[in-house]
Amino acid sequence: MSHVAHKLYISISSGRANQKSLPGMALKIIDHGTAEYHQMVKLRNEMLRKPLGLHFDDDELDREKNDLLIGAFEDGKILGCCLLTKVDDKTMRLRQMAVPNNLQGKGIGRALMVFAENLARDLGYKMLIMHARKTAVGFYQKLGYAIEGDEFVEVTIPHFEMVKKLN
Numbered sequence: 001m002s003h004v005a006h007k008l009y010i011s012i013s014s015g016r017a018n019q020k021s022l023p024g025m026a027l028k029i030i031d032h033g034t035a036e037y038h039q040m041v042k043l044r045n046e047m048l049r050k051p052l053g054l055h056f057d058d059d060e061l062d063r064e065k066n067d068l069l070i071g072a073f074e075d076g077k078i079l080g081c082c083l084l085t086k087v088d089d090k091t092m093r094l095r096q097m098a099v100p101n102n103l104q105g106k107g108i109g110r111a112l113m114v115f116a117e118n119l120a121r122d123l124g125y126k127m128l129i130m131h132a133r134k135t136a137v138g139f140y141q142k143l144g145y146a147i148e149g150d151e152f153v154e155v156t157i158p159h160f161e162m163v164k165k166l167n
């Protein structure tokens with residue numbers, strides 16, 4: 001199966017995650033380097049890096065060619081995003097979860113998480129892990145993630161490792 005066909009299969013088979021949230025919202029896998037990807041990077045920059053005085057470098061973005069890039073869209077406009085990076089044959093790391101300030105609290109983050117979990121499960125992964133910002137721990141706990149280990153600092157702010165077994 002080609003890379004593109006493989007992604008299409010994943011997108012369709014995980015369509016069951018496309019739940020309520022905003023009625024016109026579509027969840028999908030984004031191809032690296034496309035206009036959708038640039039929207040995603042802009043959103044991540046605004047939400048996750050600029051407030052900390054940080055930015056993405058080209059090498060970091062280039063490495064994402066190997067990741068599963070996920071976006072929520074309405075009328076071609078991005079509403080939220082996250083991505084999955086392979087850790088080993090059983091485990092994926094969820095990263096870069098972001099919903100714009102004015103769209104938070106509408107279920108977009110939850111829909112992205114369910115979509116990402118179904119993708120990982122469809123591909124045979126057994127576990128999702130992440131470095132969760134302390135301020136977002138409650139969000140992940142609602143979705144069944146548990147803290148593992150002690151608080152640590154990453155990108156200048158407190159984080160916890162969180163994990164969830166995919167059933």
Ligand SMILES: CC(C)(COP(=O)(O)OP(=O)(O)OC[C@H]1O[C@@H](n2cnc3c(N)ncnc32)[C@H](O)[C@@H]1OP(=O)(O)O)[C@@H](O)C(=O)NCCC(=O)NCCS
Pocket residue numbers: 047048096097098099100103104105106107108109110111131132133135136137138139142
């Ligand atoms: C964290 C984030 C992705 C959540 O997205 P969202 O679309 O606002 O979340 P949802 O509306 O789907 O919320 C799902 C549930 O989690 C709760 N929730 C959302 N954010 C929360 C938080 N920071 N702490 C505790 N609970 C939270 C909601 O109240 C909702 O609860 P309910 O089902 O009982 O009503 C979003 O707030 C965000 O982008 N924050 C800034 C960037 C960030 O911190 N990203 C995470 C990096 S690890």
